[in-house]
Amino acid sequence: MTEFQSQLKKYAEVAVKVGINLQKGQNLVIMATISAAPYVREVVKAAYEAGAKDVFVRWDDDQITRIRYDMAPMEAFEEAPLWLARGFEEMAASGHAFLSVLSPNPELLKGVDPKKIATSQKVNGEAMRPFSNYIKAGKVSWSIVAVPNEAWAAKVFPDLDPEAGIAALWDQIFRINRITTPDPIKSWEEHIKTLHDRCDFLNEKRLKKLHYRAPGTDLTIELADRHIWLGGAKKNTSGVPYTPNLPTEEVFCAPKKTGVNGTVKSTKPLNYGGQLIEGMSFVFENGKIVDFKADKGYDILKNLVDMDEGARYLGEVALVPHRSPISDTGLLFYNTLFDENASCHLAIGSAYAMNIEGGTELDDKGLEEAGLNTSITHVDFMIGSEQLDIDGETENGETIAIFRNGNWAI
Ligand code: ZN
Numbered sequence: 349m350t351e352f353q354s355q356l357k358k359y360a361e362v363a364v365k366v367g368i369n370l371q372k373g374q375n376l377v378i379m380a381t382i383s384a385a386p387y388v389r390e391v392v393k394a395a396y397e398a399g400a401k402d403v404f405v406r407w408d409d410d411q412i413t414r415i416r417y418d419m420a421p422m423e424a425f426e427e428a429p430l431w432l433a434r435g436f437e438e439m440a441a442s443g444h445a446f447l448s449v450l451s452p453n454p455e456l457l458k459g460v461d462p463k464k465i466a467t468s469q470k471v472n473g474e475a476m477r478p479f480s481n482y483i484k485a486g487k488v489s490w491s492i493v494a495v496p497n498e499a500w501a502a503k504v505f506p507d508l509d510p511e512a513g514i515a516a517l518w519d520q521i522f523r524i525n526r527i528t529t530p531d532p533i534k535s536w537e538e539h540i541k542t543l544h545d546r547c548d549f550l551n552e553k554r555l556k557k558l559h560y561r562a563p564g565t566d567l568t569i570e571l572a573d574r575h576i577w578l579g580g581a582k583k584n585t586s587g588v589p590y591t592p593n594l595p596t597e598e599v600f601c602a603p604k605k606t607g608v609n610g611t612v613k614s615t616k617p618l619n620y621g622g623q624l625i626e627g628m629s630f631v632f633e634n635g636k637i638v639d640f641k642a643d644k645g646y647d648i649l650k651n652l653v654d655m656d657e658g659a660r661y662l663g664e665v666a667l668v669p670h671r672s673p674i675s676d677t678g679l680l681f682y683n684t685l686f687d688e689n690a691s692c693h694l695a696i697g698s699a700y701a702m703n704i705e706g707g708t709e710l711d712d713k714g715l716e717e718a719g720l721n722t723s724i725t726h727v728d729f730m731i732g733s734e735q736l737d738i739d740g741e742t743e744n745g746e747t748i749a750i751f752r753n754g755n756w757a758i
């Protein structure tokens with residue numbers, strides 16, 4: 349076995365054991381891009397080794413996705429495949445675990461009619477809502493991992509030839525995911541404990557508000573009543589721990605839907621549905637985005653915030669130190685899974701029900717009543733930098749330094 353094959357196998361084991369923490373006799377569903385097949389085969393093996401009853405793979409192909417956007421008529425994007433949405437809902441209801449294997453091409457849909465993309469995202473978001481609710485409420489175990497491809501590697505390493513670029517991106521992904529440590533599973537357990545300790549600290553403080561200050565940013569975010577900070581592994585509603593994103597460096601919470609005021613500027617480009625948005629800033633009043641700008645991709649951003657009512661409000665506030673294995677690479681990954689874990693971020697759209705006490709018992713109406721935002725979308729954007737300071741304000745008015753110069757101050 350080559351060094352690479354051995355690392356690929358370990359990366360598959362981490363996805364199965366740390367990511368979804370597959371249980372004996374459980375079924376696994378993998379959503380993957382066809383270019384990631386060699387890795388997916390290792391995941392399938394690792395899943396059966398861990399006692400999976402069965403493994404189902406749903407493949408996508410980037411080239412076919414692009415062909416469809418270029419050639420299919422507009423009507424094709426106005427209808428979601430309901431059979432697929434029902435199938436996913438049924439699999440979630442019967443307790444399957446879900447793993448997404450991304451192999452993102454950051455500019456797959458560059459130049460495609462934005463109306464097709466916006467319509468497709470909206471229609472699919474609505475059709476998949478029952479399934480997404482299982483995911484957002486943590487009723488099922490799920491995780492996301494990523495695998496390099498040529499187009500992505502070329503974006504991250506523009507100076508390298510394709511083969512060297514892919515190798516360099518694999519090296520980074522293995523390192524960031526602790527695959528290069530002597531015992532990756534143990535390294536993950538230690539890392540998860542660090543994140544849990546941070547959450548414990550923040551949960552004990554019962555913060556009412558966070559104040560963000562950085563160049564172009566002066567923002568106040570009220571946290572939801574009965575909020576819970578989460579990070580690392582979480583427990584699904586059956587009590588089984590799982591780690592939703594690999595890598596993960598964040599601790600995150602639910603903002604109060606109507607409690608966001610001020611201005612915030614993004615610090616990294618956002619890859620949204622195969623297109624890039626750069627240089628964003630937002631103005632909030634009582635939680636609502638009342639003004640926004642983008643140096644590049646303004647129309648794409650406009651389609652996003654106009655997707656539904658909830659796309660004008662925030663659903664997540666996440667803290668990530670500027671010094672982390674990902675930001676230490678100094679690389680821009682043009683992919684949210686990596687870039688969000690290198691930077692403090694906020695999410696436009698739905699909040700996670702598990703971020704408030706009793707939230708997973710509530711439907712969308714109940715979540716709104718509890719002060720949380722609901723939407724068919726959830727898109728993270730990055731606001732962290734070494735110039736970011738964050739203060740927390742407790743219920744009795746005490747101010748605590750949470751971040752200084754982009755890193756934890758606690
Ligand atoms: Zn996040």
Ligand code: ZN
Pocket residue numbers: 664695726727728
């Ligand atoms: Zn998010």
